[in-house]
Each structure stands twice: as structure tokens, then as C-alpha cells.
Amino acid sequence: xxxxxxxxIQALFGQLMLGLVNGSFYxxxxxxxxxxxxxLNIINFSHGALYMAGAMLTWVGLEYLGxxxxxxxxxxxxxxxxxxxxIERLMLQWLYKLDHLYGLLLTFGLxxxxxxxxxxxxxxxxxxxxxxxxxxxxxxxxxxxxxxxRAWVVIAxxxxxxxxxxxxxxxxxxxxxxxxTENPQLTQAFGINVPLMVMLTYGFGxxxxxxxxxxxxxxxQISPLMGSNLIIVVFAVVVIGGMGSILGSVVTGLSLGIxxxxxxxxxxxxxATVVFMIMAVVLMIRPAGLFxxxx
Amino acid sequence: xSRRVTIAYLIGLALLLVAPGFIYPILVMxxxxxxxxxxxxxxxxxxxxxxxxxxxxxxxxxxxxxxHALKVWELPTLLGLxxxxxxxxxxGWVIGSLAIRRQGIYFAMVTLxxxxxxxxxxxxxxxxxxxxxxxxIPRGTLFGLDLANDVNLYYLVLAIFAGSFWLIQRTIxxxxxxxxxxxxxxxxxxxSLGYDVAKYKLLAFVLSAGLAGLAGATKTLVFKFATLTDAxxxxxxxxxxxxxxxxxxxxxxxxxxATVIVTLQNELADKVGSLVTVIMGAIFxxxxxxxxxxxxxxxxxxxxxxxxxKA
Numbered sequence: 001x002x003x004x005x006x007x008x009i010q011a012l013f014g015q016l017m018l019g020l021v022n023g024s025f026y027x028x029x030x031x032x033x034x035x036x037x038x039x040l041n042i043i044n045f046s047h048g049a050l051y052m053a054g055a056m057l058t059w060v061g062l063e064y065l066g067x068x069x070x071x072x073x074x075x076x077x078x079x080x081x082x083x084x085x086x087i088e089r090l091m092l093q094w095l096y097k098l099d100h101l102y103g104l105l106l107t108f109g110l111x112x113x114x115x116x117x118x119x120x121x122x123x124x125x126x127x128x129x130x131x132x133x134x135x136x137x138x139x140x141x142x143x144x145x146x147x148x149x150r151a152w153v154v155i156a157x158x159x160x161x162x163x164x165x166x167x168x169x170x171x172x173x174x175x176x177x178x179x180x181t182e183n184p185q186l187t188q189a190f191g192i193n194v195p196l197m198v199m200l201t202y203g204f205g206x207x208x209x210x211x212x213x214x215x216x217x218x219x220x221q222i223s224p225l226m227g228s229n230l231i232i233v234v235f236a237v238v239v240i241g242g243m244g245s246i247l248g249s250v251v252t253g254l255s256l257g258i259x260x261x262x263x264x265x266x267x268x269x270x271x272a273t274v275v276f277m278i279m280a281v282v283l284m285i286r287p288a289g290l291f292x293x294x295x
Numbered sequence: 296x297s298r299r300v301t302i303a304y305l306i307g308l309a310l311l312l313v314a315p316g317f318i319y320p321i322l323v324m325x326x327x328x329x330x331x332x333x334x335x336x337x338x339x340x341x342x343x344x345x346x347x348x349x350x351x352x353x354x355x356x357x358x359x360x361x362x363h364a365l366k367v368w369e370l371p372t373l374l375g376l377x378x379x380x381x382x383x384x385x386x387g388w389v390i391g392s393l394a395i396r397r398q399g400i401y402f403a404m405v406t407l408x409x410x411x412x413x414x415x416x417x418x419x420x421x422x423x424x425x426x427x428x429x430x431x432i433p434r435g436t437l438f439g440l441d442l443a444n445d446v447n448l449y450y451l452v453l454a455i456f457a458g459s460f461w462l463i464q465r466t467i468x469x470x471x472x473x474x475x476x477x478x479x480x481x482x483x484x485x486x487s488l489g490y491d492v493a494k495y496k497l498l499a500f501v502l503s504a505g506l507a508g509l510a511g512a513t514k515t516l517v518f519k520f521a522t523l524t525d526a527x528x529x530x531x532x533x534x535x536x537x538x539x540x541x542x543x544x545x546x547x548x549x550x551x552x553a554t555v556i557v558t559l560q561n562e563l564a565d566k567v568g569s570l571v572t573v574i575m576g577a578i579f580x581x582x583x584x585x586x587x588x589x590x591x592x593x594x595x596x597x598x599x600x601x602x603x604x605k606a
Contacts, residue, residue, distance in 0.1 A: 037400075043404065091580065091584060095584075100399055101399070101403070102583050102587070104348075104400060104403055105535065105539065105579060106579070106580055106584070108576075109576045109580040110576065111576070112532065112573070112576030113580070116569060116571070116575075117573055120569045228528070232528065233411075235404040235407055235408050236404075236408040238404065239401060239408065272418075276408050276409060276412035279408055279409075280393055280412075283393045283397070283405065287396040
């Protein structure tokens with residue numbers, strides 16, 4: 001009764017939940033990548049580093065300044081977003097006319113700098129961050145215990161994704177944004193300040209990563225290395241899903257998180273590589289990605 | 296022009312021949328290995344326009360396979376190098392045929408992701424020794440010469456480097472190399488001229504992977520160990536940086552870039568500790584923003600301006 005395929009049901013649902021949590025991070029990160037890529041034509045390698053910065057800031061805020069989780073949930077994304085705006089104004093804006101590869105290389109360099117700086121300041125050891133008391137404990141669902149914090153992470157990430165989707169697809173601002181993605185010159189000719197929108201898009205995109213970083217702080221070990229390992233998986237997620245559609249990246253992110261969680265139960269050795277294997281299969285069958293369009 | 300180039304080659308070779316008299320041979324060998332690695336990478340980025348962000352995996356694979364062949368199978372040195380190189384080329388064929396299905400920015404992400412997958416396999420596989428790596432790999436002998444002697448080994452490494460460098464030059468200037476450049480400049484036009492672009496890209500990828508593998512195999516011989524660092528994405532980033540800093544698409548750029556970066560890392564390692572990564576990142580940023588032709592590219596442009604040609 002309490003076992004499925006020889007796996008205790010508790011463990012199975014526990015991993016399913018953990019997969020959902022990871023999947024939510026994949027979803028938020030790949031969404032941010034897609035939004036930035038749409039507007040700036042740049043693959044933002046520093047995405048992982050800024051996600052890490054969000055988590056580290058959360059920890060620093062509590063450790064040194066005594067600022068709690070809820071305040072940091074607002075402050076960290078804003079700080080990371082401001083860092084992003086500075087990066088865009090000072091560096092990225094000079095690269096828009098060049099090959100896309102330069103954007104990747106520049107943000108890779110930035111990622112190394114951010115990661116190295118935090119490593120120099122705080123070392124590589126993981127820092128613990130306790131779960132805010134509102135979310136301590138777990139719900140008893142009868143068949144399993146659901147830690148409240150994990151439920152919050154999934155709900156918060158998905159809400160952010162949905163809000164982003166709504167703003168881009170259903171509001172006037174979003175319409176400007178889509179127009180500017182499609183044809184920047186023409187949109188500018190209609191009197192819309194495209195460079196400003198590009199700047200805000202980048203700020204918003206990396207602010208999302210700051211937000212994901214805060215969410216991740218109590219759920220994982222906070223370490224300067226947490227971002228770089230994640231970003232490579234997120235690249236694979238983006239290749240699998242394609243960057244054409246917002247809901248597409250959310251669905252892809254979540255499902256890959258769940259698949260990864262399930263692999264941990266049934267074939268633990270492959271759990272680190274399963275996303276990459278799926279990517280290889282998708283490349284063979286549908287090179288443009290599941291939701292992508294062939295250009 | 297060509298006469299001056301020949302003289303430059305001869306001077307360079309002569310300097311390298313006497314180098315172990317002045318500089319610690321291990322350091323020069325390390326520079327040569329990374330220079331070969333960067334030249335192999337440049338064949339792909341500089342001449343075919345493909346940014347592979349996972350090239351360390353070929354370096355690492357060859358390092359492990361050669362290490363295993365020399366230590367466990369006890370193969371002769373040259374055969375060990377060959378086995379490692381072939382393994383890297385074979386892996387290059389697998390990764391290459393998947394990656395060339397996407398273009399541009401996606402190509403970079405696919406190569407990075409596939410390389411990360413192989414990295415995790417190495418982390419778990421029993422023959423790589425996990426976090427410890429393979430250690431105490433014997434160098435063996437060659438034509439009766441004991442390679443445990445650094446100077447003897449140095450001339451083998453130099454021969455490997457010079458031979459591979461020559462091969463890369465021949466490739467670049469061959470009709471095959473011209474087609475690669477055509478693909479870099481305008482892929483749709485190359486297709487419409489009737490070239491099987493995918494085939495050429497794959498061949499360039501395999502060649503580049505194989506030569507990167509040769510660099511990794513040689514590196515194993517020099518240091519007598521192979522570790523996970525060789526296959527890590529940081530190393531992939533390093534080779535991109537070497538090529539970018541030296542000048543991508545130039546003949547000597549990767550050699551200059553590798554020399555600068557290896558020397559810099561060597562000098563800085565004990566002085567600034569973990570800030571090395573920050574400095575590497577800063578060089579990346581500066582190169583991309585202000586210095587895109589790299590040291591060799593910018594020098595050539597300056598030279599041409601001085602003698603009054605248009606750059």
C-alpha cells in the first residue's frame with residue numbers, strides 16, 4: 001500500500017516536491033533568460049551569478065545588518081536589478097550592434113568576477129539560512145508531510161512567472177515590449193523610448209534572478225558556487241524548450257525539475273545528467289526545441 | 296611578406312629550442328600545451344565562426360584516457376598519446392554532430408551543456424579516480440631516451456606542438472580551410488554554392504576536438520596527473536579567454552594569449568589567491584569592450600595603419 005515500484009510513497013512524494021522546487025527555479029531562471037534574449041539578443045551568462053548574489057545578499061542582510069527574510073525578498077531583487085541596470089548602461093549597450101557571441105562572452109566575464117568576488121569575501125563553504133518562522137514546519141497531507149517552505153517556493157515562483165506572462169502578453173507595456181522585440185527601429189519611430197525599455201528589461205530580468213536567489217536561500221546551502229552549476233542546467237532547459245514562448249519555458253522548467261526528482265528516486269546515478277540527456281534527445285528529434293520556431 | 300613570416304617562424308622555433316636553458320621547462324611545456332589547446336579552439340571559433348563553450352571536455356577526456364593507457368594498460372608513450380587523442384576526436388564527433396544542429400548562441404549553450412554532462416560522468420566513473428584524479432602516471436621512454444628527464448620530454452612536447460601548429464596552418468590555408476571561412480562569413484551563401492555545410496562544420500569540430508585532445512594528452516605526460524579541473528567549464532572559459540585575448544582568427548593570437556594567461560596565473564596564484572578568477576573575468580570584460588581584435592589583431596591593425604594601409 002505504501003510502496004510504488006518498490007519505493008516508499010513518502011520518499012517518492014518527497015522527491016516529487018523537491019523536483020517541483022528545483023523546477024520552479026529552472027522556470028524563473030529560463031524565463032529571465034528568455035525575456036532578456038528577446039529584447040537584447042544576449043544570452044546572459046551572469047544569470048547564475050546574479051541568482052547567487054541574490055541569495056548571498058539575503059544571508060549578508062541577516063548576518064551583518066539584521067534584515068530579515070521578508071524585507072530581503074523586496075530589497076535583494078531591487079539591488080540585483082540595480083546592479084543589472086548599471087551593467088546594461090556601462091557595458092552591454094555597446095555590444096548590441098555586434099555578434100551575439102560578444103554578449104555571451106562579456107556576461108561570462110562578469111559572472112567570473114561576481115563569483116570570484118563573493119568567493120574571496122565569504123569563502124566557498126555553504127552558509128545555512130533558517131526558514132522564516134511563518135513557514136517552519138510542514139502540512140500533514142495524510143500520505144506525506146509537505147514542508148511549508150517548499151510549497152511557498154513553488155507558489156511564489158509560479159506567481160511571478162504568471163505575472164510576467166500577464167504583463168508581457170496582456171498589458172499595454174507588454175505590447176510595447178513585444179513591438180520593440182519585433183522591430184526596434186519602427187517602435188522607436190512611434191515615439192517609444194526603446195533604449196529605456198531595453199535597460200528596464202535587463203534590470204527586471206536579473207531582478208527576477210535576485211528574487212529566485214532569495215527564495216533559494218533557506219531551501220539550499222548558500223554558497224558562491226551555487227549559481228554556476230545551476231546556470232548550465234538552465235541553458236540545457238532553454239535549449240530543450242526554446243526561447244520562443246514564456247509559458248513554454250515555465251512548463252519546460254517545471255517538468256524537467258520533476259523528471260530530475262523522479263530520476264533521483266529510480267536511478268540516482270543519472271540524476272545529475274538526465275536533463276542533458278533529454279537535451280541530446282530533443283536535439284536529435286526536434287532541433288528547434290519543444291516550443292521553438294525554426295529560424 | 297612570406298619571407299618575413301618564414302624568418303619569424305624560424306626565430307620563434309630557435310627561441311623555443313634553447314628555452315629550457317633559461318626558463319623552467321615545465322612552465323614552457325605548460326604554455327605549449329595550452330597554446331596548442333587554444334590554437335585548436337581557434338580553428339573552430341576564429342576560422343569557422345563556431346563558439347564551443349565546452350572544449351575543456353576534449354582536453355579532459357584525452358588527459359584521462361592517456362593517463363589510464365599509460366598507467367593501467369602500460370602502453371608505450373606515443374601509443375598512449377594517440378589513444379587519448381583518438382578518444383577526444385571520437386567524443387568530438389558525438390558532441391559535434393549534436394551541436395551543429397543549432398546555430399550561433401544555441402551552439403555555445405549545447406556544447407557547454409554536453410560538456411557538463413561528460414564532466415558529471417567523469418565525476419562518477421570509477422576509472423577517473425573522482426575528486427582525486429589519476430596520479431603518478433609514468434612518462435615512459437622514447438627511442439631509448441628517458442622522458443622522466445624534463446629536458447628530454449621538453450623536446451617531445453615541442454615536436455608535438457610544432458607538428459600540430461604546422462597541421463593547423465596547412466588546414467587554414469587549404470581549400471578546406473577556405474570553405475570554413477566561407478561558412479563563417481556567410482553560411483546561407485556557402486549552402487547555396489552547393490557545399491554540405493554540416494559536413495564541413497563537423498569535420499572542423501572533430502579536428503579541433505582531436506587537437507585539443509592531443510594538448511590534453513601531452514599535458515598529462517608533463518604533469519603526470521589528470522584531474523577533473525581539465526574537464527571543468529572554467530577551463531573551457533580559459534581557452535576562450537586565451538583566444539580572445541591573443542586575437543581570434545589570427546595565426547599567432549592563441550599562442551600569445553595562452554602565454555600571457557598561463558604566465559599570469561603562474562605569477563598571481565600565490566599573491567592574490569582566489570582573486571585570480573576576478574582578474575580573469577576583468578580581462579574578459581575589457582577584451583570584449585575595448586579590445587576585440589586581441590593583442591595580435593590590434594598590433595597588426597596598428598602596423599598596417601603605420602605603413603599607411605587601410606586596416
